[in-house]
Amino acid sequence: MDRTHSIRATRESGGIDMALTQSNSPTLSERAISTMSRDGSSSERLSDLPEQWRLASEKWVELDGAARLLEDSSKTIFSQIMTEWGSIPVNKAEHKSRQDQRYVDIRKEANEMRTQANLAKVRADYMKMKFEMYRTAESSRRAEMSLR
Numbered sequence: 001m002d003r004t005h006s007i008r009a010t011r012e013s014g015g016i017d018m019a020l021t022q023s024n025s026p027t028l029s030e031r032a033i034s035t036m037s038r039d040g041s042s043s044e045r046l047s048d049l050p051e052q053w054r055l056a057s058e059k060w061v062e063l064d065g066a067a068r069l070l071e072d073s074s075k076t077i078f079s080q081i082m083t084e085w086g087s088i089p090v091n092k093a094e095h096k097s098r099q100d101q102r103y104v105d106i107r108k109e110a111n112e113m114r115t116q117a118n119l120a121k122v123r124a125d126y127m128k129m130k131f132e133m134y135r136t137a138e139s140s141r142r143a144e145m146s147l148r
Contacts, residue, residue, distance in 0.1 A: 046134050049127065049130055049131040049134055050131060052127050053124065053127035053128050053130075053131050056120065056123045056124035056126075056127045057124040057127075057128075059120045059123070059124070060117060060120035060121045060123070060124045063113065063116050063117035063120045064117040064120075064121070066113050066117070067110060067113040067114040067116070067117045070106060070109055070110035070113050071110045071114070073106060073110075074103065074106045074107050074110050077102055077103055077106055078097055078098075078103055081097040081100045081102065081103055082094065082097050085097065
């Protein structure tokens with residue numbers, strides 16, 4: 001896990017030059033990822049909650065974008081198949097187009113991607129809930145300390 005850090009000024013450019021020096025310290029994201037299991041659950045280290053929430057939210061955004069792209073693509077494919085039927089009535093062309101294997105396959109793939117995106121959203125919401133619980137508990141603890 002070698003990382004490169006350090007910045008130094010250069011006389012030639014008058015600006016900065018990114019010098020590459022070895023560092024073995026993991027980034028905040030790498031630490032948070034290492035505390036998360038494959039199913040999206042996390043460690044109980046409270047300091048990792050905000051980063052885990054961010055990572056889970058980014059995963060949801062990526063999967064949601066992929067699902068939307070597939071859903072939009074299915075509409076395009078449906079239109080292309082409809083035009084292949086030519087001069088038959090539109091209602092019959094729609095019926096036949098919905099049975100076309102290309103359309104069935106992309107709708108199935110879009111549905112699976114939407115399910116993955118929804119699961120990622122639940123995981124992100126769970127991380128947010130844990131973070132909010134932590135913040136509330138800390139706030140309550142501070143309020144109790146001031147009452148004494």
